Amino acid sequence: MKRSCYCGDVREDSIGKELSVSGWVHSRRDHGGVIFIDLRDREGVVQVVFQPENKEIFAAAERLRSEYVISVKGLIRHRPEGTVNPNMPTGKVELVVSELEIVNTAPGLPFEISDYVYTSEELRLKYRYLDMRRPSFQKNFLMRHKISQEIRSFFNDDGFIEIETPFLGKSTPEGARDFLVPARLHHGSFYALPQSPQIFKQILMVAGFDKYYQIARCFRDEDLRADRQLEFTQVDLEMSFVEENDVMGVIERMLARIFKSALNTDVKTPFDRMSYAEAMLKYGSDKPDTRFEMLIQDFSAELKDCGFSVFANVLAKGGIVRGLCIPKGASFSRSEIDGLTKFVGEYGAKGLAWMKVTETGSESNIVKYFKDEEIKIIVSKLHGKAGDLIVFLADDEKVVAQGLGALRLKIGKEQGLIDKNKFNFLWVVDFPMFEWDADEKRWSALHHPFTSPKDGEALTAENAAKAKAKAYDVVLNGVELGGGSVRIHKSEVQKKVFELLGISEEAAKEKFGFLLDALTYGAPPHGGVALGFDRLCALIAGEESIREVIAFPKTQKALDPMSNAPGEVSEKQLKELGIRVVVKQAKN
RNA sequence: GGGGAUGUGGUGUAGCCUGGUUUAACACACUGCCCUGUCAAGGCAGAGACCGCGGGUUCAAAUCCCGUCGUCCCCGCCA
Numbered sequence: 001m002k003r004s005c006y007c008g009d010v011r012e013d014s015i016g017k018e019l020s021v022s023g024w025v026h027s028r029r030d031h032g033g034v035i036f037i038d039l040r041d042r043e044g045v046v047q048v049v050f051q052p053e054n055k056e057i058f059a060a061a062e063r064l065r066s067e068y069v070i071s072v073k074g075l076i077r078h079r080p081e082g083t084v085n086p087n088m089p090t091g092k093v094e095l096v097v098s099e100l101e102i103v104n105t106a107p108g109l110p111f112e113i114s115d116y117v118y119t120s121e122e123l124r125l126k127y128r129y130l131d132m133r134r135p136s137f138q139k140n141f142l143m144r145h146k147i148s149q150e151i152r153s154f155f156n157d158d159g160f161i162e163i164e165t166p167f168l169g170k171s172t173p174e175g176a177r178d179f180l181v182p183a184r185l186h187h188g189s190f191y192a193l194p195q196s197p198q199i200f201k202q203i204l205m206v207a208g209f210d211k212y213y214q215i216a217r218c219f220r221d222e223d224l225r226a227d228r229q230l231e232f233t234q235v236d237l238e239m240s241f242v243e244e245n246d247v248m249g250v251i252e253r254m255l256a257r258i259f260k261s262a263l264n265t266d267v268k269t270p271f272d273r274m275s276y277a278e279a280m281l282k283y284g285s286d287k288p289d290t291r292f293e294m295l296i297q298d299f300s301a302e303l304k305d306c307g308f309s310v311f312a313n314v315l316a317k318g319g320i321v322r323g324l325c326i327p328k329g330a331s332f333s334r335s336e337i338d339g340l341t342k343f344v345g346e347y348g349a350k351g352l353a354w355m356k357v358t359e360t361g362s363e364s365n366i367v368k369y370f371k372d373e374e375i376k377i378i379v380s381k382l383h384g385k386a387g388d389l390i391v392f393l394a395d396d397e398k399v400v401a402q403g404l405g406a407l408r409l410k411i412g413k414e415q416g417l418i419d420k421n422k423f424n425f426l427w428v429v430d431f432p433m434f435e436w437d438a439d440e441k442r443w444s445a446l447h448h449p450f451t452s453p454k455d456g457e458a459l460t461a462e463n464a465a466k467a468k469a470k471a472y473d474v475v476l477n478g479v480e481l482g483g484g485s486v487r488i489h490k491s492e493v494q495k496k497v498f499e500l501l502g503i504s505e506e507a508a509k510e511k512f513g514f515l516l517d518a519l520t521y522g523a524p525p526h527g528g529v530a531l532g533f534d535r536l537c538a539l540i541a542g543e544e545s546i547r548e549v550i551a552f553p554k555t556q557k558a559l560d561p562m563s564n565a566p567g568e569v570s571e572k573q574l575k576e577l578g579i580r581v582v583v584k585q586a587k588n
Numbered sequence: 589g590g591g592g593a594u595g596u597g598g599u600g601u602a603g604c605c606u607g608g609u610u611u612a613a614c615a616c617a618c619u620g621c622c623c624u625g626u627c628a629a630g631g632c633a634g635a636g637a638c639c640g641c642g643g644g645u646u647c648a649a650a651u652c653c654c655g656u657c658g659u660c661c662c663c664g665c666c667a
Contacts, residue, residue: 033624047627066617083625091627111599112617116628119599122659175667195667222666346591346663406662435667448667501667545660556660 001071008044020073067106073099126561165200176220187578193219201238205526210240226545238528275430284405289478292417308369314394325382329389330356344403353392433467442502447471451485484529491519
């Protein structure tokens with residue numbers, strides 16, 4: 001039977017026509033004398049009606065079960081008076097079957113294909129082809145397709161060139177753990193799958209391909225999270241003869257176009273900007289969710305000489321004290337506050353000091369250590385009202401910022417302070433060049449080692465802590481959508497940065513020699529950005545996890561329950577690759 | 589590497605804290621019958637789970653304890 005259109009596309013303009021549609025039996029309502037089937041395909045669902053006049057077809061229809069594949073032919077007609085379904089796009093019409101072909105059958109399903117019932121992640125992934133039949137899942141994927149097409153058309157309109165870069169490259173010392181691929185023709189050597197097309201795209205700039213883009217798959221062999229998979233998709237671009245604002249402008253226009261076309265939302269451009277320092281201070285995060293206030297305040301100066309020895313000691317050692325006001329938090333029980341203490345403990349905080357704001361002043365076990373003056377300052381700085389709870393962390397800056405930042409988000413979510421209809425885009429700028437790695441006892445790149453310092457920064461060990469980078473992150477509703485930078489285009493500067501990062505000249509030459517070489521052959525100033533495409537799609541689809549917008553994701557243990565990847569390989573394959581397995585770990 | 593949550597018919601959950609009244613409950617799905625306008629259809633009937641797995645405590649364990657495995661969330665990690 002030749003299909004004339006998608007089920008979900010049948011509308012009133014087809015009334016009176018004879019159409020054929022094919023799809024899956026989504027639901028069956030057998031009324032004895034009349035049978036309704038909701039027939040589903042990728043575009044949606046249409047109601048098909050079996051009437052008892054044609055005994056043979058009706059009998060066949062009685063045997064239909066969920067997820068059978070059928071083709072039907074029949075007259076499209078307006079539904080009878082009073083039976084229109086306003087909740088369905090096809091709700092005004094129905095197909096009256098005159099021909100039925102049962103194309104394929106299906107056994108009982110391992111779970112219901114419904115947007116109303118969700119089963120365990122493991123089952124969903126094992127039967128991903130069934131899971132993906134859910135209308136909401138289909139919608140997510142049509143949306144993902146639309147977004148990627150919109151991105152391509154934006155870049156094409158804007159004069160960008162799409163160029164592919166290799167998957168098989170060389171392992172790099174900095175950054176995430178690489179996925180390695182043994183080289184069959186060179187036993188003992190390995191290719192690495194790209195963590196990002198970073199180096200290649202810079203070399204494309206040296207090659208003269210100003211304005212490159214790619215929707216690129218990237219690979220990182222790190223632990224998985226709701227927003228992190230082993231492989232993910234990145235919208236990658238690079239431009240020559242540009243400064244920060246040029247790149248940021250492109251992203252603003254691109255995102256505005258995507259949101260207009262995907263959600264019909266007008267995004268205000270240019271986006272707000274916030275320095276890294278301000279973000280860390282007020283939001284305790286380099287990806288602030290600005291949809292609600294509840295800002296963190298610093299009290300290190302005010303409480304320097306306070307009588308509370310815990311604070312005084314931390315401050316004396318160069319630590320900091322910051323606080324957060326939890327609206328209506330005074331009603332928290334002691335065990336709820338203990339819960340908060342445990343929560344910030346995950347971020348390294350050794351304790352949580354707190355005070356309840358009351359009509360007359362404040363109360364808690366630490367209030368007695370403070371002068372009235374100090375309490376007044378604290379309450380007024382945090383805009384505390386009677387009935388609020390003020391919490392403090394005292395530690396080094398990283399612990400305090402992270403702990404209070406995470407607490408702020410937790411409370412914001414729990415108290416419903418976040419307006420879900422908002423899309424708050426934000427640039428975080430003025431990033432430091434380097435960050436001290438206490439374990440390795442060396443400086444490491446906050447962004448990546450090819451990031452240009454701001455003009456006039458002295459790249460000396462003494463200035464390393466202060467040096468700022470020409471880097472920028474785009475944040476949406478507290479999610480890091482992407483980041484980029486203006487790159488170093490002078491090989492002397494690049495060498496200097498490697499030196500500060502403790503990457504020896506030999507190591508740099510061994511790992512990135514080709515980039516350093518390229519930079520000597522007339523590299524233009526250049527910069528770019530990379531956006532997490534999966535995160536973008538998840539945000540637009542309103543999903544918490546990127547797994548909901550990735551067709552075949554891995555579980556948190558990095559397994560694919562459907563294909564059972566990763567799997568063992570034959571001795572022969574290993575031998576060809578020159579690999580001897582010493583200890584073979586059994587997979588459960 | 590660590591912390592937390594969770595695992596009960598095909599699916600989603602209740603029961604677990606406070607062990608016995610459980611012959612493990614409810615809803616959906618499934619099977620059969622009834623039903624000519626439903627649309628997360630309805631009615632009647634039915635089948636289906638030794639409660640993830642292993643061990644322990646106890647007269648008695650879905651329930652308490654220990655271990656283990658899966659899934660999820662988080663920390664570390666992710667330039």
